[in-house]
Amino acid sequence: MQEENIDLSGQVGGNLREIRKSKRMSLEELANVSNVSKLTLGKIERGETNPTVNILWKICRGLNIPLVALLSFEENIEVHRFGSDYQFAGHNNDWFVDPLFKANGTEWFRGRLEPNSEYSECHLAGSEEIVLVLNGQLELKVGEKTHQLNQWDVIKFKGEELHTYINHSDEKVHLMLSLTYTTP
Template identity: 75%
Template sequence: MKEENLELYSQVGMNLKEIRRNRKISLEELAEKSNVSKLTLGKIERGEANPTLNILWKICRALNIQLASLLTFEEKTEVYRFCSNPHFNGPNNDWFVDPLFKTLGTMEWYRACIEANSEYSEFHLAGSEETVLVLNGQLEMKVGENYHLLHQWDIIKFKGDELHTYINRSDEKVYLMLSLTYQAAN
């Protein structure tokens, strides 16, 4: 595991522990609400686990927090170089997102990649909105029961709390820019 990812997972663990303790929620209660085992939650809090993005979304939904709440962002001008950031992987390592920015507590920006011939599904907090920009190739998006074929530079916006699936049917990786907007800051 890369050193940058170790630092990222340690940061996530420390912030999760702080949020959970500030809300006076035990590991057992969070495990029950999130459907993530107490053992896994403990390892995440100690920075010993490499949590998948799916597990992090479960925890965020259970705590009703934004994913960026588990990260620490400095208030300054920052440049993010392509492929230089640590990232969160999907369960099969065929999807990843790089957390980039959190703006005024209501919007998060991510760079994402979906591997060739793969798909990834997720949903976010109630009342959230997601916007996806396709940077190369083509992507099929399933939002609820509807399918949308997107080409390079196409943008789709939809309710983030609805189950949605990113589908790459090509033989090349597809890169995306994602933003998540929330009704109110956490």
């Protein structure tokens, strides 16, 4: 069995920097509330030192966070296999959607529209939706406008408008969708 080389110092430092910035604290402010020197905090954030558990506890108390917040690591890679079950179905079991990822305010979904069916929805004000047709043909009605989309066609529209996905064919239509919410 081959072991992975994990840069724990770098990951702890990255977590610390992200948490400190999200709390809008300077290194100096964190040094004052944690009793850890600004120099040491800077070295930890840059991954130049391997802090002791005692130092990590002081930092966590100063930030008012659990220790696990500094020690938790997300994988850089996630894989969602095609053909896996969809997690949510429309009320007539003709529309299926599988939430995949959420990154930088954008949610990614895989969708499927059953043969000879349609599904309507609208999202929060200020949202933007992008749809990529992976196979077949899709009719997409956004507000009063109707768009005929073929395989690999992409459309972007305001998600707050009522939109209807329509499949006139005898085959399932698969889609990739992204939904981005902007702050008003």
